[in-house]
Amino acid sequence: METTLQNVFDLAVTVNGTRYEQAVEPRILLSDFLRHDLGLTGTHVGCEHGVCGACTVLLDGEPVRSCLMFAVQAHGREVTTVEGLGTIDHLHPIQEAFQEAHGLQCGFCTPGILTTVKVFLEQNPNPSEEEIREALSGNLCRCTGYQHIVDAVQLAAEKMRK
Amino acid sequence: MKPAPFEYHAPTTTEEALSLLAEHGYDAKILAGGQSLIPMMNFRLVQPAILVDLNNIPDLAYINPGDDGGLRLGSMTRHHQVETSPLVAERAPLIHETMPKIAYPQVRSRGTFGGSISHADPSAELVALSVALDGNFRLRNRDGERWTPAREFFVGLFTTVLEPNELLVEASLPPMPPHSGWSLKEVARRPHDFALIGVAAVVTLDEKGLCQQARMVLISAGDVPMVAHKAVELLKGQAPTAEAIKAAAEVAATEDIDPSSDIHATAEFRRHLANVLSRRALEQAFQRAAENK
Numbered sequence: 519m520e521t522t523l524q525n526v527f528d529l530a531v532t533v534n535g536t537r538y539e540q541a542v543e544p545r546i547l548l549s550d551f552l553r554h555d556l557g558l559t560g561t562h563v564g565c566e567h568g569v570c571g572a573c574t575v576l577l578d579g580e581p582v583r584s585c586l587m588f589a590v591q592a593h594g595r596e597v598t599t600v601e602g603l604g605t606i607d608h609l610h611p612i613q614e615a616f617q618e619a620h621g622l623q624c625g626f627c628t629p630g631i632l633t634t635v636k637v638f639l640e641q642n643p644n645p646s647e648e649e650i651r652e653a654l655s656g657n658l659c660r661c662t663g664y665q666h667i668v669d670a671v672q673l674a675a676e677k678m679r680k
Numbered sequence: 681m682k683p684a685p686f687e688y689h690a691p692t693t694t695e696e697a698l699s700l701l702a703e704h705g706y707d708a709k710i711l712a713g714g715q716s717l718i719p720m721m722n723f724r725l726v727q728p729a730i731l732v733d734l735n736n737i738p739d740l741a742y743i744n745p746g747d748d749g750g751l752r753l754g755s756m757t758r759h760h761q762v763e764t765s766p767l768v769a770e771r772a773p774l775i776h777e778t779m780p781k782i783a784y785p786q787v788r789s790r791g792t793f794g795g796s797i798s799h800a801d802p803s804a805e806l807v808a809l810s811v812a813l814d815g816n817f818r819l820r821n822r823d824g825e826r827w828t829p830a831r832e833f834f835v836g837l838f839t840t841v842l843e844p845n846e847l848l849v850e851a852s853l854p855p856m857p858p859h860s861g862w863s864l865k866e867v868a869r870r871p872h873d874f875a876l877i878g879v880a881a882v883v884t885l886d887e888k889g890l891c892q893q894a895r896m897v898l899i900s901a902g903d904v905p906m907v908a909h910k911a912v913e914l915l916k917g918q919a920p921t922a923e924a925i926k927a928a929a930e931v932a933a934t935e936d937i938d939p940s941s942d943i944h945a946t947a948e949f950r951r952h953l954a955n956v957l958s959r960r961a962l963e964q965a966f967q968r969a970a971e972n973k
């Protein structure tokens with residue numbers, strides 16, 4: 519990336535496999551770029567200071583807070599949002615498991631949890647309950663009391679091992 | 681809220697970053713992992729005119745063995761890299777053990793060693809550990825560099841000796857001497873939150889099993905990482921008996937720290953925790969030192 523002096527930056531970023539080229543102001547948060555510029559409103563914004571986890575996306579496969587990154591910092595990188603996991607007709611096994619095990623109520627926290635869980639289960643295909651709770655420590659849910667989320671992750675792990 | 685407008689620079693070399701800092705001085709702010717700076721910008725508590733982003737300088741991210749048997753960490757090394765490094769596990773087990781306690785996986789994939797140190801939050805684990813391990817920091821500006829010991833680096837709340845034109849480029853952590861033990865104990869409302877109180881202890885025994893050297897640093901116990909000087913004086917040259925440890929912990933909690941009250945805990949409760957956690961940290965550190973032949 520080159521040093522830029524003007525206040526607009528030519529951003530090129532791949533999101534869910536599609537390449538986007540767009541001029542953005544450096545102060546635009548990655549979360550806002552995804553939602554407002556690309557219309558990918560699956561990424562939710564809860565707190566904008568890194569605490570709630572609703573905005574979690576994958577940056578080159580690593581879970582990050584999209585509210586704590588500027589969109590320009592994703593230049594040349596690959597971003598995966600919850601929209602990149604599965605489609606309505608072909609849900610990702612994690613999405614299926616959350617549906618079957620009632621891992622959500624209002625669904626506000628769900629996108630951040632699904633993206634976090636995706637990386638977690640790829641690295642740890644057979645986690646204990648404690649490891650699951652540890653992995654989700656950075657995602658707040660105000661509805662479920664977490665038990666069904668933990669159940670859903672266990673079910674997802676089973677599905678993904680098959 | 682959203683960040684105020686700023687001019688964005690993304691240098692690809694350390695030299696380029698240093699010239700930008702030399703040119704813009706107080707107007708420029710360094711962006712490392714952004715996990716502390718961006719929340720403050722989102723709230724508009726900080727509104728830098730110019731942002732110098734270090735994320736495109738690969739030369740600043742490394743974990744190398746030091747010639748002295750210790751570690752050299754580049755300032756842009758991510759928390760996640762430190763957490764999963766076998767070299768860190770071998771040479772700085774105290775850091776290895778502590779990393780999972782720092783924030784959440786999504787924050788550790790961006791947050792950096794140098795960012796945490798430069799931010800100088802008295803609640804940050806790495807700030808206290810760098811003092812407990814007697815680390816040194818390499819600071820550079822366009823014209824040269826200087827080394828500062830961690831114990832002299834933190835001068836006030838979120839304040840360090842760094843000048844506006846300086847970059848923290850590297851941390852050097854010496855190895856622990858033989859017969860050393862270590863411990864970090866903390867209490868947080870939820871695991872991974874900032875600690876209400878934390879205690880880092882590093883101790884060394886002599887051939888007779890007496891305490892030769894000890895360093896204990898308390899987290900969230902004052903404006904800077906609080907070094908328990910008086911408590912440690914009580915232990916030096918003594919056998920680390922249960923009574924000696926209890927007495928030292930008492931002194932640490934009453935004389936060595938200056939905790940404040942906030943919505944999370946009263947100062948009184950923090951002193952209580954400091955006493956209990958100092959005792960536990962010292963017990964574990966001395967036990968490990970005895971086992972570490």
Ligand SMILES: Cc1cc2nc3c(=O)[nH]c(=O)nc-3n(C[C@H](O)[C@H](O)[C@H](O)COP(=O)(O)OP(=O)(O)OC[C@H]3O[C@@H](n4cnc5c(N)ncnc54)[C@H](O)[C@@H]3O)c2cc1C
Pocket residue numbers: 567568569709710711712713714715716717718719755781782783784787790791792793794795796797798799801803804805806842846847848849872873874875
């Ligand atoms: C929800 C949440 C929970 C957290 N919990 C914890 C926790 O429990 N324990 C803990 O220790 N931390 C915690 N953190 C903080 C986290 O560890 C940060 O990553 C860290 O404090 C700052 O590192 P950074 O790389 O993100 O720095 P940034 O946010 O980019 O920068 C922080 C400050 O340091 C300056 N700076 C950065 N790098 C340099 C450099 N090389 N030279 C000079 N100045 C520099 C910046 O200008 C800025 O003022 C938490 C953060 C969040 C969002």
Ligand code: FES
Pocket residue numbers: 562563564565566567568569570571572573574583584585586
């Ligand atoms: S909106 Fe990003 S962590 Fe809450």
Ligand code: FES
Pocket residue numbers: 621622623624625626627628658659660661662
């Ligand atoms: S389902 Fe409502 S916040 Fe989690």
